[in-house]
Amino acid sequence: SKHVKTKVLEFFSLLIKLGQDDPRRVVHSLKAGLALTLVSLFYYYQPLYKSFGVSAMWAVITVVVVFEFSVGATLGKGVNRGLATLLAGGLAVAAHQLANLSGRIGEPIVLGIFVFLQAAVSTFVRFCPQIKARYDYGLLIFILTFSLISISGFRDDEVLELVHKRLLTVLIGGSTCVIISVLVFPVWAGQDLHNLIASNMEKLGIFLEGFGDEYFKMPEDGESKEDRPFLQGYKSVLDSKTNEDALANFARWEPRHGRFQFRHPWKQYLKIGALTRKCAYRIESLNGHLYADIQAKREIRSKIQETCTTMSMESGKALKELSMAIKTMVKPFAADIHIENSKSSVKNLDTLLKSGLWDDETDLLEVVPVATVASLLIDVVTCTAEIAESVNE
């Protein structure tokens, strides 16, 4: 039981941490509770219950499944659900009418064929990636509503009224969600995407700023190199594609908010994100060299130490400036200077290498790791310049 107690305590401290990391989560939970309590009034309040009856259930169901963390996700699901219910309801009424013509025995057979066909076709269409990204939920609701209404029609001839009530309650539930998510401490997916892109860039910048010193620091300096958590921040950038795609998808549903228009160029963010990730792949290779067993000799390293450190430092600063520029939405003038600096240190490195400064001790084997680091840094500088270009667009 002591074991269970520690488990429970651990779980609670995890929950507290989740809340502290992003207090919007706590607010979201309260908002979800509020929305649900509001729509449950349809049951408690007699006049409302009279007009909807058990159909009020659909308002509750809609709130539970449609209410999402960001405004965009909620709006997207709400619109999907509303349109799908309308469309499926209409088609189900038509199917019911057709089935009615075939008599009491033929009816379930005709209905069964309809249900089978639409379920199979809609399920197949859901595999289409473009449709899956934006309308997957709508298709699910389409299958659900069409099946429920056309089947219910077999037992209940008031199909039109059923559709009407269903649509109305879904609209009520959906708009409750949308209104609460927009009015009460809204969480904008667009803003989140914006911040994610900026902070990913910043993470790469932090790595690059620290890399030079870390790489050229001699192991004799004491402590092991492995315990540098600030150098590991970039790792999350490697896998952020899914997250970026989802946020961009949600953001497209969002109306004008803050500094963002309705048709803000969200695709540009994905482009910048892809370039940032490309840069992160190079940094992952660089990171491998930070902890490599075979390190170049001190003399060789020290020759290019200055230029490499400058390259790394300046591209890091440029990325940080770009990140700041995105955050504050101003043109990144300061970044240009750092990019120029990093480019000119690439040139310095070229000159340094050309000068044949080190012919005397040409153990090329020892030059290789340093050369690789230098070359990866050159790649990083190129990536940074590309990112800067994209940000400027």
Added chain:
Amino acid sequence: SKHVKTKVLEFFSLLIKLGQDDPRRVVHSLKAGLALTLVSLFYYYQPLYKSFGVSAMWAVITVVVVFEFSVGATLGKGVNRGLATLLAGGLAVAAHQLANLSGRIGEPIVLGIFVFLQAAVSTFVRFCPQIKARYDYGLLIFILTFSLISISGFRDDEVLELVHKRLLTVLIGGSTCVIISVLVFPVWAGQDLHNLIASNMEKLGIFLEGFGDEYFKMPEDGESKEDRPFLQGYKSVLDSKTNEDALANFARWEPRHGRFQFRHPWKQYLKIGALTRKCAYRIESLNGHLYADIQAKREIRSKIQETCTTMSMESGKALKELSMAIKTMVKPFAADIHIENSKSSVKNLDTLLKSGLWDDETDLLEVVPVATVASLLIDVVTCTAEIAESVNE
């Protein structure tokens, strides 16, 4: 209208392509239609309808939302839904009883508080990543069922019977899904994960086998280097983490099938997948050098051409062998030979570089790109050896 016509035709050819790429999609759609048609019998067949009435609706809803592409996903959702309905139903009955004590006016207030509290707490718990991965759907259903049943209790005192019917119909819907997905052409997430890991490794192998020739081929050879689709296959490996995680999650729900036990070490697959991705990051850097503007001089390149091509070729072959070994589930003996070969060519390269063979023309600037490629290939060889070790485990 001609424009619309082309759009529609495009859409249909896209659908046909989706079906041809993976015929299991067509089968899955038919299975979904079948499952839905089966549960709709509860409406058509009088004796069944008599015992369930409109509650039969929940069987239909369950089938629509629980039926997923793979057995693991279906089972996971089904179990989640069943357990959540049971738990939420029980708690809702208790809440209803408590609320009953507080009289006709107090009842909706007490119920409202319960609904608000459980919705807020459950919504918050859904943010917990470990829980989200496996029980997200269960928590959603928990909120839904608790709210619906405790609220309905206000209008209908037969709460226990309501819970009983709900649970039974959910079980019927859920087991219909599970039975159909297991018996009719089952799609196993575990098998898919297994294939994905193997094919990702193969893609890297294909790149490496082609890289040497491609890199050392002189641009004068005619056509541009950009049009090599077989060299771009590895790109999909970079972003496959989300997919792997999802499949591993589903696979954990799956019973013994084919050559897989119930508790097959799915985590090992994720580990191998992570190593494969690490290797893919290096390959992404290598790929950048394939199309770089600054290329080393022919003489310098030709000196290391042989060893580098061997390194690349042998590690490529090793990866392909490892991929085959995973596919056929036998020990990868042949891979060990290729790994040894690639390691010995790393040593050859070391000797070559140490020999100072090229002191006469030390324009180090031109050595840098070649050195980088060599060094990245050394990294790839190391990664490959790591992957081989993991596969052997």
